[in-house]
Amino acid sequence: MTLELTFHGAAGCVTGFCARLKTERATVLIDCGMFQGPKTLKALNYEPFPFAVDEIDAVLLTHAHIDHSGLLPKLMRAGYRGPILATAGTRDLCAVMLPDAGDIQENEVRHLNRRNQQRGRDAVEPIYTARDAQRTLELFRTVKLGREIQAAPGITARYWEAGHILGSASIEVKVETAEGPVTLLFSGDLGPGGRDFLPDPEGPAGVDHLIIESTYGGRVRPPLDPAARRRLLAKELRDAKKAGGPLLIPAFAVERSQELLADLQILTREGEIPEADIFLDSPLAIEATEVFRERGWSPVLERNPFEDLYSSGRLMFLKEPQESDRLERLRGWHVILAASGMCDAGRVRKHLKRLLWRQDATVLLPGFQAVGTLGRLLAEGASSVRIQGEDIMVRARVRSLDIYSGHADQRQLVTWAKARGPVAGHVFLAHGEPDGLEGLRGELAKAGFPADRLVIPGLDDRFVLSKAGAAPEAGPARILPNAASRPDWHNARARLMLDLNARLEALPSDAAREALLATLARSVAAGRAVDAGQGEPSVRAAS
Numbered sequence: 306m307t308l309e310l311t312f313h314g315a316a317g318c319v320t321g322f323c324a325r326l327k328t329e330r331a332t333v334l335i336d337c338g339m340f341q342g343p344k345t346l347k348a349l350n351y352e353p354f355p356f357a358v359d360e361i362d363a364v365l366l367t368h369a370h371i372d373h374s375g376l377l378p379k380l381m382r383a384g385y386r387g388p389i390l391a392t393a394g395t396r397d398l399c400a401v402m403l404p405d406a407g408d409i410q411e412n413e414v415r416h417l418n419r420r421n422q423q424r425g426r427d428a429v430e431p432i433y434t435a436r437d438a439q440r441t442l443e444l445f446r447t448v449k450l451g452r453e454i455q456a457a458p459g460i461t462a463r464y465w466e467a468g469h470i471l472g473s474a475s476i477e478v479k480v481e482t483a484e485g486p487v488t489l490l491f492s493g494d495l496g497p498g499g500r501d502f503l504p505d506p507e508g509p510a511g512v513d514h515l516i517i518e519s520t521y522g523g524r525v526r527p528p529l530d531p532a533a534r535r536r537l538l539a540k541e542l543r544d545a546k547k548a549g550g551p552l553l554i555p556a557f558a559v560e561r562s563q564e565l566l567a568d569l570q571i572l573t574r575e576g577e578i579p580e581a582d583i584f585l586d587s588p589l590a591i592e593a594t595e596v597f598r599e600r601g602w603s604p605v606l607e608r609n610p611f612e613d614l615y616s617s618g619r620l621m622f623l624k625e626p627q628e629s630d631r632l633e634r635l636r637g638w639h640v641i642l643a644a645s646g647m648c649d650a651g652r653v654r655k656h657l658k659r660l661l662w663r664q665d666a667t668v669l670l671p672g673f674q675a676v677g678t679l680g681r682l683l684a685e686g687a688s689s690v691r692i693q694g695e696d697i698m699v700r701a702r703v704r705s706l707d708i709y710s711g712h713a714d715q716r717q718l719v720t721w722a723k724a725r726g727p728v729a730g731h732v733f734l735a736h737g738e739p740d741g742l743e744g745l746r747g748e749l750a751k752a753g754f755p756a757d758r759l760v761i762p763g764l765d766d767r768f769v770l771s772k773a774g775a776a777p778e779a780g781p782a783r784i785l786p787n788a789a790s791r792p793d794w795h796n797a798r799a800r801l802m803l804d805l806n807a808r809l810e811a812l813p814s815d816a817a818r819e820a821l822l823a824t825l826a827r828s829v830a831a832g833r834a835v836d837a838g839q840g841e842p843s844v845r846a847a848s
């Protein structure tokens with residue numbers, strides 16, 4: 306009996322995790338995530354699955370984040386009717402996150418089709434709709450941590466606490482083969498441990514193969530206990546109030562928003578921060594907060610820190626778009642939490658558009674900002690940005706405070722991996738940008754893992770596994786766009802347009818502006834000549 310492991314996502318990049326385990330008797334997927342980030346990477350979401358959907362017997366889901374769960378409705382649409390095995394927390398979060406993702410697909414496609422129509426192009430279909438997402442929820446079966454379950458013929462699974470977000474798990478998979486059982490451990494996304502709102506990650510010791518995430522594999526963060534975290538947040542609030550205007554916090558709707566709200570409540574109660582009206586301006590975050598009130602029990606605190614979020618009279622939930630629009634009329638000091646966390650979608654963009662030019666406003670970025678996102682541009686100090694087709698000057702105070710990360714850093718990943726040893730076979734590093742993957746590989750080698758058994762798989766790379774070995778197998782592979790982990794040409798175009806507009810405005814006369822545009826027009830014409838094979842190759846390299 307052969308055992309094959311194929312990486313269909315988060316291989317060489319951070320998003321879209323999906324692994325496929327196949328024997329002669331059964332095939333299971335571990336996660337079915339959506340590619341996120343640069344447009345050229347997101348285009349992969351529209352392509353057919355690179356495997357036969359009717360062969361899949363079960364999906365084992367590590368957690369609810371869209372880059373792990375976001376293509377499940379597409380799988381259902383392609384005919385999948387088997388079980389999706391997840392913890393109760395993951396199921397409940399997926400019940401709000403997947404329909405929301407369906408809404409986003411429908412909206413994006415509506416906009417795109419309007420433009421396609423104007424350009425005479427064919428209409429495109431959404432990847433899936435909110436209704437598809439609702440139907441997918443019927444396939445969920447809940448799994449308890451620590452209990453072994455039969456996932457498919459010859460394949461059992463056991464879920465372990467991952468400490469990353471509510472409901473998150475690492476999944477131990479045991480596969481019967483001719484040489485006896487082979488055990489694999491999929492880390493999923495791992496939390497840093499030492500948090501008050503979530504338990505530390507756990508896992509079995511002694512596995513045959515380990516598949517580990519590498520998001521922060523290249524970085525070490527200074528250790529930070531919950532009290533120190535709150536002190537840093539309190540200082541940001543006091544400074545923002547001093548600046549005189551509102552504080553806008555772009556926050557992930559799930560986990561980050563709830564943790565921030567709980568911390569703000571504690572700090573207000575302790576008199577550490579100026580009193581403020583706090584607006585949670587994200588329908589998804591509001592629905593997710595209900596799940597946290599239900600399931601957010603913390604074994605560290607021995608209570609649910611989210612249970613009494615409603616008790617503060619100054620926390621307002623803005624569900625309807627009109628309620629959100631009314632914030633524009635509000636003057637003076639107040640706090641707004643809005644999704645998305647990396648500023649590339651959602652209501653936060655509207656608030657950024659009206660606040661970024663104001664010197665008295667503060668924007669606080671509380672988490673990781675991926676390359677190519679508006680959040681990353683702001684974090685890197687952009688002096689102007691483009692939002693919904695408009696150029697906006699950045700005069701607000703922009704602050705980064707990466708203290709709410711749900712991810713283990715390099716040191717914590719290595720500690721976790723060592724605790725899973727001895728690893729008889731290979732360690733596969735996934736879910737990272739090149740720095741993270743290479744950084745973690747180096748540290749794992751230093752920690753005693755044999756260097757020739759540390760593998761960084763590429764997209765659609767396939768391996769035939771035995772108890773201690775992993776042999777790469779040739780097979781069809783999609784090409785991962787170059788832009789998977791760096792800004793793509795869409796980002797470069799936006800940057801160029803901003804620079805051009807700024808340059809045109811700075812020029813002293815209309816004649817100078819016309820001359821610059823004429824030079825550009827000549828370059829564009831030269832570029833066309835190169836495309837037609839008539840020009841100097843060097844022109845293309847320079848354009």
Ligand SMILES: [Zn+2]
Pocket residue numbers: 368370469494
């Ligand atoms: Zn995650």
